[in-house]
Amino acid sequence: xxxxxxxxxxxxxxxxxxxxxxxxxxxxxxxxxxxxxxxxxxxxxxxxxxxxxxxxxxxxxxxxxxxxxxxxxxxxxxxxxxxxxxxxxxxxxxxxxxxxxxxxxxxxxxxxxxxxxxxxxxxxxxxxxxxxxxxxxxxxxxxxxxxxxxxxxxxxxxxxxxxxxxxxxxxxxxxxxxxxxxxxxxxxxxxxxxxxxxxxxxxxxxxxxxxxxxxxxxxxxxxxxxxxxxxxxxxxxxxxxxxxxxxxxxxxxxxxxxxxxxxxxxxxxxxxxxxxxxxxxxxxxxxxxxxxxxxxxxxxxxxxxxxxxxxxxxxxxxxxxxxxxxxxxxxxxxxxxxxxxxxxxxxxxxxxxxxxxxxxxxxxxxxxxxxxxxxxxxxxxxxxxxxxxxxxxxxxxxxxxxxxxxxxxxxxxxxxxxxxxxxxxxxxxxxxxxxxxxxxxxxxxxxxxxxxxxxxxxxxxxxxxxxxxxxxxxxxxxxxxxxxxxxxxxxxxxxxxxxxxxxxxxxxxxxxxxxxxxxxxxxxxxxxxxxxxxxxxxxxxxxxxxxxxxxxxxxxxxxxxxxxxxxxxxxxxxxxxxxxxxxxxxxxxxxxxxxxxxxxxxxx
Amino acid sequence: xxxxxxxxxxxxxxxxxxxxxxxxxxxxxxxxxxxxxxxxxxxxxxxxxxxxxxxxxxxxxxxxxxxxxxxxxxxxxxxxxxxxxxxxxxxxxxxxxxxxxxxxxxxxxxxxxxxxxxxxxxxxxxxxxxxxxxxxxxxxxxxxxxxxxxxxxxxxxxxxxxxxxxxxxxxxxxxxxxxxxxxxxxxxxxxxxxxxxxxxxxxxxxxxxxxxxxxxxxxxxxxxxxxxxxxxxxxxxxxxxxxxxxxxxxxxxxxxxxxxxxxxxxxxxxxxxxxxxxxxxxxxxxxxxxxxxxxxxxxxxxxxxxxxxxxxxxxxxxxxxxxxxxxxxxxxxxxxxxxxxxxxxx
Numbered sequence: 001x002x003x004x005x006x007x008x009x010x011x012x013x014x015x016x017x018x019x020x021x022x023x024x025x026x027x028x029x030x031x032x033x034x035x036x037x038x039x040x041x042x043x044x045x046x047x048x049x050x051x052x053x054x055x056x057x058x059x060x061x062x063x064x065x066x067x068x069x070x071x072x073x074x075x076x077x078x079x080x081x082x083x084x085x086x087x088x089x090x091x092x093x094x095x096x097x098x099x100x101x102x103x104x105x106x107x108x109x110x111x112x113x114x115x116x117x118x119x120x121x122x123x124x125x126x127x128x129x130x131x132x133x134x135x136x137x138x139x140x141x142x143x144x145x146x147x148x149x150x151x152x153x154x155x156x157x158x159x160x161x162x163x164x165x166x167x168x169x170x171x172x173x174x175x176x177x178x179x180x181x182x183x184x185x186x187x188x189x190x191x192x193x194x195x196x197x198x199x200x201x202x203x204x205x206x207x208x209x210x211x212x213x214x215x216x217x218x219x220x221x222x223x224x225x226x227x228x229x230x231x232x233x234x235x236x237x238x239x240x241x242x243x244x245x246x247x248x249x250x251x252x253x254x255x256x257x258x259x260x261x262x263x264x265x266x267x268x269x270x271x272x273x274x275x276x277x278x279x280x281x282x283x284x285x286x287x288x289x290x291x292x293x294x295x296x297x298x299x300x301x302x303x304x305x306x307x308x309x310x311x312x313x314x315x316x317x318x319x320x321x322x323x324x325x326x327x328x329x330x331x332x333x334x335x336x337x338x339x340x341x342x343x344x345x346x347x348x349x350x351x352x353x354x355x356x357x358x359x360x361x362x363x364x365x366x367x368x369x370x371x372x373x374x375x376x377x378x379x380x381x382x383x384x385x386x387x388x389x390x391x392x393x394x395x396x397x398x399x400x401x402x403x404x405x406x407x408x409x410x411x412x413x414x415x416x417x418x419x420x421x422x423x424x425x426x427x428x429x430x431x432x433x434x435x436x437x438x439x440x441x442x443x444x445x446x447x448x449x450x451x452x453x454x455x456x457x458x459x460x461x462x463x464x465x466x467x468x469x470x471x472x473x474x475x476x477x478x479x480x481x482x483x484x485x486x487x488x489x490x491x492x493x494x495x496x497x498x499x500x501x502x503x504x505x506x507x508x509x510x511x512x513x514x515x516x517x518x519x520x521x522x523x524x525x526x527x528x529x530x531x532x533x534x535x536x537x538x539x540x541x542x543x544x545x546x547x548x549x550x551x552x553x554x555x556x557x558x559x560x561x562x563x564x565x566x567x568x569x570x571x572x573x574x575x576x577x578x579x580x581x582x583x584x585x586x587x588x589x590x591x592x593x594x595x596x597x598x599x600x601x602x603x604x
Numbered sequence: 605x606x607x608x609x610x611x612x613x614x615x616x617x618x619x620x621x622x623x624x625x626x627x628x629x630x631x632x633x634x635x636x637x638x639x640x641x642x643x644x645x646x647x648x649x650x651x652x653x654x655x656x657x658x659x660x661x662x663x664x665x666x667x668x669x670x671x672x673x674x675x676x677x678x679x680x681x682x683x684x685x686x687x688x689x690x691x692x693x694x695x696x697x698x699x700x701x702x703x704x705x706x707x708x709x710x711x712x713x714x715x716x717x718x719x720x721x722x723x724x725x726x727x728x729x730x731x732x733x734x735x736x737x738x739x740x741x742x743x744x745x746x747x748x749x750x751x752x753x754x755x756x757x758x759x760x761x762x763x764x765x766x767x768x769x770x771x772x773x774x775x776x777x778x779x780x781x782x783x784x785x786x787x788x789x790x791x792x793x794x795x796x797x798x799x800x801x802x803x804x805x806x807x808x809x810x811x812x813x814x815x816x817x818x819x820x821x822x823x824x825x826x827x828x829x830x831x832x833x834x835x836x837x838x839x840x841x842x843x844x845x846x847x848x849x850x851x852x853x854x855x856x857x858x859x860x861x862x863x864x865x866x867x868x869x870x871x872x873x874x875x876x877x878x879x880x881x882x883x884x885x886x887x888x889x890x891x892x893x894x895x896x897x898x899x900x901x902x903x904x905x906x907x908x909x910x911x912x913x914x915x916x917x918x919x920x921x922x923x924x925x926x927x928x929x930x931x932x933x934x935x936x937x938x939x940x941x942x943x944x945x946x947x948x949x950x
Contacts, residue, residue, distance in 0.1 A: 105948060109947065116942075116946070197942050198942055200945045201944055204945065205931055205932055205941075210810035211803070211808045212803055212806055212810065212811045212835065214844065217839075217842075343839040344810060347809045347838070347839075349928050350928075352933050353930045353931055353932065353933075355933070356930070356932035356941070358934075359938035360938075360941050362938065473945050508842045596842055597845075
């Protein structure tokens with residue numbers, strides 16, 4: 001591949017005609033500028049596979065603020081600073097800032113040695129502290145009041161001499177909501193790059209010692225058996241067993257909605273009530289997982305939409321009834337992990353190498369609980385609270401005529417939302433009508449239409465000149481982007497008429513069957529036993545459906561994603577990170593999934 | 605049986621290499637480690653020496669070789685032809701002949717009808733690799749007389765033009781030339797091939813590479829058929845590559861030894877091993893490697909009943925001879941390993 005090869009320049013990428021107003025809504029600092037043509041950018045399809053609404057963009061902003069701060073100024077990673085982001089047609093493009101000046105690398109290395117190394121040396125203590133901080137943050141977020149505007153200030157506020165009227169608390173709650181979200185992301189990145197770095201160190205060692213070792217094998221060496229992210233599914237298995245033990249298992253049948261199951265249990269006497277109590281125990285906190293990665297307001301939590309967990313219950317109930325032990329065999333899994341490490345150790349060529357391997361494995365094990373566990377607290381639990389609080393503002397604004405529905409609120413940027421709240425506060429205080437109802441509905445409609453348009457337009461995987469090398473550990477670690485993968489992308493752009501789709505080999509095995517496209521959690525019920533799940537993101541919270549499918553294919557995700565781990569536990573072939581499975585595979589089409597090679601073949 | 609000229613596999617090992625050769629010793633090791641090996645015995649080097657000694661008494665043999673000029677090809681060809689003829693046609697020393705016949709009869713009494721007669725050289729590994737190729741192996745040998753003949757043929761192969769000129773160039777003393785011969789039940793293989801307990805391309809010790817094709821292994825070893833090729837995780841068992849080749853011919857036993865035969869149309873593009881067999885081979889390969897303590901190059905066959913049989917195992921030599929630089933060394937501060945990621949590639 002010659003050096004002149006490259007992707008389209010940012011300036012050549014046009015806003016889809018008719019969506020210019022919607023594009024202009026995104027903050028000025030996220031719009032591409034002429035000088036951006038000098039740099040390499042890539043589409044962050046891993047985290048943001050669909051066009052982002054104006055509000056949801058807050059996640060990109062908060063995350064990159066925190067990621068950059070940790071890399072650039074807190075731990076001082078020697079060869080990389082933070083990540084810039086730009087938005088066009090609702091797509092998030094990002095570009096890294098590598099450090100290449102040897103003098104600067106040297107001085108940053110000295111800083112890294114006393115900062116990052118302190119974290120590594122005190123990992124367990126700092127991680128325990130981190131969990132407490134996260135739980136406190138979650139507690140604070142839950143304590144935020146529901147935004148309301150009473151007709152008159154309650155009399156007790158007057159008598160208590162509160163002095164501050166209710167409209168002020170709208171702004172206060174909103175700002176604290178936003179503040180908490182930005183703060184949460186700092187905690188998210190407090191350890192993340194360091195954790196991945198230690199994991200990548202093991203990865204690099206294994207790839208050198210065993211050039212043909214698969215990514216999944218390395219991740220199996222460190223994967224936690226009892227990480228938080230497995231808990232939601234484990235709770236479901238527990239509930240299935242409870243249902244059988246309480247004799248209410250007849251209520252769990254395929255195709256019956258969660259509401260109907262609950263209603264029938266409510267009328268099923270003491271046993272039914274007991275099961276519902278058990279359900280409540282599981283729901284807090286374990287049903288605070290959302291059905292995506294937490295980056296879209298419409299990826300609702302199990303707690304907000306029970307259809308996903310309930311879709312998994314009939315299958316588990318059936319297996320319990322058949323006398324199967326459905327609890328995950330923790331001892332066996334743990335023993336398997338230990339054996340794997342020992343077996344590879346034996347193959348190393350010298351005791352010298354074995355000593356290094358032991359050190360590197362030990363460090364990877366120390367950091368991995370964070371790498372696996374943080375998502376539950378950050379992307380799931382906290383993010384659900386955040387989006388739900390914003391939804392409450394949406395409901396209040398909708399009541400006051402700003403929107404047709406509460407979810408319209410997500411079509412406003414976080415700045416615009418603050419303006420709308422102040423509009424409402426002013427109107428309430430002045431006794432006049434808010435301006436919002438005349439202002440927002442048209443814009444909301446325009447932006448919804450724009451997102452629908454953008455979703456139909458393919459966007460280039462990358463923009464700008466291809467760098468000589470990609471040596472930025474953050475980019476390599478988090479997105480798996482290397483010079484080789486860019487060359488693949490460039491090739492893919494030249495002719496994609498083959499009947500093969502390539503992705504990461506996530507879980508081995510070869511299976512043929514009908515593809516079932518599941519675009520949202522509402523479509524989960526379409527899955528029939530033996531179907532091959534094809535979706536944008538495979539997420540650990542989808543675990544319950546893995547028991548009935550034959551294989552899984554996703555647009556995004558890496559081979560160390562939890563979905564890959566779950567697929568391996570179920571022994572299902574899986575190919576993840578294909579980039580295009582949901583656009584190239586038709587619903588019902590016969591496909592072959594080769595999870596060992598990472599290839600999906602279109603058959604019919 | 606210390607003085608005898610014949611040893612059964614179960615009584616020998618690599619420790620007796622100088623008397624039973626590398627192939628014989630290694631088959632003995634495999635049998636004693638409990639691996640499936642077709643039954644057989646070794647005609648020890650002592651028998652070869654007796655045979656040569658008897659010939660020396662009639663006319664000088666070793667001296668005749670040492671006087672040859674490796675660069676005078678014509679003379680070499682004529683001399684070697686004569687030497688080969690002498691070694692091959694002279695009857696075996698009677699006590700050797702009796703023992704070989706008795707052992708062969710015992711094999712036949714176990715239901716063995718045909719055998720492979722294979723040279724088993726005593727030279728060191730490094731030499732062995734290139735030397736072994738110069739010596740003969742006879743497959744599908746039927747009847748006692750024919751076995752006796754092929755034992756002499758194996759010995760005679762030491763006096764081929766290639767073999768002799770190789771020794772002359774290496775200035776290998778003729779006194780030290782010796783050969784044992786393996787006589788082993790023949791496997792009527794459905795599928796056969798080779799297995800390396802590391803990657804021949806990357807040297808990776810965590811994978812096993814298996815090559816196989818329909819029929820006897822000779823078609824694979826001689827390169828007459830492009831075998832199917834699989835790469836398996838040695839530890840995980842994951843099959844990471846499956847290259848199924850069109851297999852047009854196969855070697856099968858015929859009336860006069862091995863015959864080439866076209867593969868039936870419907871079998872050509874079929875994989876010659878199923879996943880279960882691949883996994884069974886992987887387990888055997890792993891165990892053999894563990895037994896020897898280093899990666900192996902193994903010849904195997906799967907018989908018509910689907911049973912695996914090992915025909916040979918020797919240490920892998922290509923990667924083993926490369927000076928390995930440790931991937932990493934233990935660090936005084938274990939945390940500093942992360943600099944391989946964070947320190948940049950400069």
